[in-house]
Amino acid sequence: MTTKRILSGMRPTGKLHLGNLHGALKNWVNLQNDDRYECFYFVADWHALTSDYSDTGQILDNVTDMVIDWLSVGLDPEKSTLFVQSRIIEHAELFLLLSMITPLPWLERNPTYKEIKEELSNRDLSTFGFLGYPVLQAADIIIYKAHGVPVGVDQLPHVELTREIARRFNFLYREIFPIPEPLISDVPKLLGIDGRKMSKSYGNSIYISDTGNELNKKILSMFTDPQRQRKSDPGRPELCNVFSFHQLYSDDSSIGEIDVECRRAGIGCIECKKRLAARITEGLQTVHERQEYYRGHIKEVLEIIENGTARASGIARATMAEVREAVKI
Numbered sequence: 001m002t003t004k005r006i007l008s009g010m011r012p013t014g015k016l017h018l019g020n021l022h023g024a025l026k027n028w029v030n031l032q033n034d035d036r037y038e039c040f041y042f043v044a045d046w047h048a049l050t051s052d053y054s055d056t057g058q059i060l061d062n063v064t065d066m067v068i069d070w071l072s073v074g075l076d077p078e079k080s081t082l083f084v085q086s087r088i089i090e091h092a093e094l095f096l097l098l099s100m101i102t103p104l105p106w107l108e109r110n111p112t113y114k115e116i117k118e119e120l121s122n123r124d125l126s127t128f129g130f131l132g133y134p135v136l137q138a139a140d141i142i143i144y145k146a147h148g149v150p151v152g153v154d155q156l157p158h159v160e161l162t163r164e165i166a167r168r169f170n171f172l173y174r175e176i177f178p179i180p181e182p183l184i185s186d187v188p189k190l191l192g193i194d195g196r197k198m199s200k201s202y203g204n205s206i207y208i209s210d211t212g213n214e215l216n217k218k219i220l221s222m223f224t225d226p227q228r229q230r231k232s233d234p235g236r237p238e239l240c241n242v243f244s245f246h247q248l249y250s251d252d253s254s255i256g257e258i259d260v261e262c263r264r265a266g267i268g269c270i271e272c273k274k275r276l277a278a279r280i281t282e283g284l285q286t287v288h289e290r291q292e293y294y295r296g297h298i299k300e301v302l303e304i305i306e307n308g309t310a311r312a313s314g315i316a317r318a319t320m321a322e323v324r325e326a327v328k329i
Contacts, residue, residue, distance in 0.1 A: 006037045006183070007146035009044040009085065012062035013052060016069045017205035018280075019190045019198035022248060027150050027185040029074040039080040040144055040312060043067065046086050047137070050130045067301055069208055072290035083309040085140065090316035094139040097327060101168055102135050110134055111157050138162040142169075142177040143319050144312070150183040173326040176319070190248075191241050195223040211281070211288055219277040224269045231268035242272055249279040 008028065010020070032039045043063050049056065063084060070082060085091055108131075141149055141162050149159050159182040166177040191197065192204025199205065206218050225240045227233065237243040237259050246255055254275070261267035294301050 003036060003038045004147035005040065005144060006031055006148045006150060007040045007042070007141050007144050007180075008150050009042040009047070009140060010066060011044045011048045012059055012066045013048050014058070014062060014200045015205070015207040015209060016066065017198055017200070017207050018245075019192075019205070021073060021208055022190055023152060024150070024185075025070065025073045025075070028070075028080070031150060031183075032076060032079040037148070040146070041070065041075065041080055041082055042140065042312070043082075043084045044140070045084060046091070047133060050127075050133045051125060053127070053129070064298065064301060064305075067305055068291060068294045071294055071301070071304070072287045073208070077304045077308060081308045081311050082304060083312040084305060087309045088313045088316050090143060090313070090320045091136070091139055093320055094143050094323060095136045097323065098139055098165055098169065099132060099135050101172060102132075102138075102165055106161060106164065107131050107134060110161065112154075134158055134161050135165065138165040141180055142166050143316050145176075145178050145315075145319065146180050147178050148183045149180050150185055152185060156182055156184075176322050176326055190244065193218050193222045193241075195241055206280075208284065208287060209291060211284075215281065216274075216277045219273050219280070220270070222273060224272075228269065232265050234265050235262035235269075237262050242269070242276055245276055246272075246279070249276065249283045254279075 008024070010016075010024070016025070028039065028041055031037050043066055045059055045063055048059055048062075052059070067082060071077075075082065137158060138161065142165075149162070151159055159180065163179050166179050170177060192199065192202055193206065194202070194204045196202055196204060206215070210218065219242075222242050224242050225235045225237075228235045228240075240262070243258065243262070246258055250258070258267065258272060258275070262272065
């Protein structure tokens with residue numbers, strides 16, 4: 001059976017939250033455990049500069065913390081290659097060459113360009129690096145000749161742009177790159193404690209590392225059904241953010257009970273939140289134990305990064321040798 005190479009990455013812009021866990025990391029773990037795939041996952045520290053170029057002091061620490069979170073949720077360096085983008089200079093070289101052949105309108109019509117600028121309106125994102133980050137993203141993917149990219153539906157335009165860039169390179173020079181396919185995951189959309197998209201920039205995240213009082217405080221402050229003002233008011237679980245978390249962390253019998261009791265006002269929101277905090281604490285116990293282990297064994301984490309980066313670097317060098325020959329430069 002021929003394995004297909006999978007590639008994905010995350011920006012080290014701060015702590016990972018439950019949206020990252022359920023929206024991406026659990027899918028990464030499932031893919032690494034599927035014999036059909038050879039998985040490469042990277043820390044996209046150059047991509048972090050697209051929005052955080054003026055404050056880079058935390059990036060190095062964030063790189064290590066992110067890999068600790070990855071290992072803690074189940075990524076296995078024996079099954080997945082974990083590496084750091086900036087330590088493989090060939091990414092930048094391919095980015096430069098691809099930027100020469102990428103039409104500017106392809107970047108200007110990127111649907112997330114305006115969305116991210118609005119979300120981070122307090123930062124100056126009128127830079128070439130921010131406009132051109134999809135080209136670097138394309139280089140990240142095709143330099144490993146990846147066949148698949150795990151994404152949510154909202155990220156499909158990024159993969160499609162990568163496909164177009166790969167096709168254009170293959171047409172202009174010679175066929176080197178496979179055209180990567182998006183691997184659509186059934187991503188549960190978790191909202192933050194204020195009912196908006198869970199995001200570090202909104203300050204509304206429940207982090208994977210949250211425990212004890214910090215976790216309980218956040219759960220108790222979560223928005224619920226806006227029409228339920230008193231315990232005696234019947235609730236609508238399908239509109240309640242707390243219930244969406246119960247569907248991930250509680251067992252089927254508990255979910256069914258909460259659904260019924262909420263609708264008939266048999267359970268109040270405070271009690272429902274307390275139950276959720278207990279379930280999340282229980283569900284993340286193993287993750288927190290692994291986090292504690294790896295924080296006490298940083299040398300082991302750094303060795304994992306070094307070994308993964310060395311393996312990825314060998315593949316990137318081989319690809320760039322083919323690219324230089326094709327471009328005749």
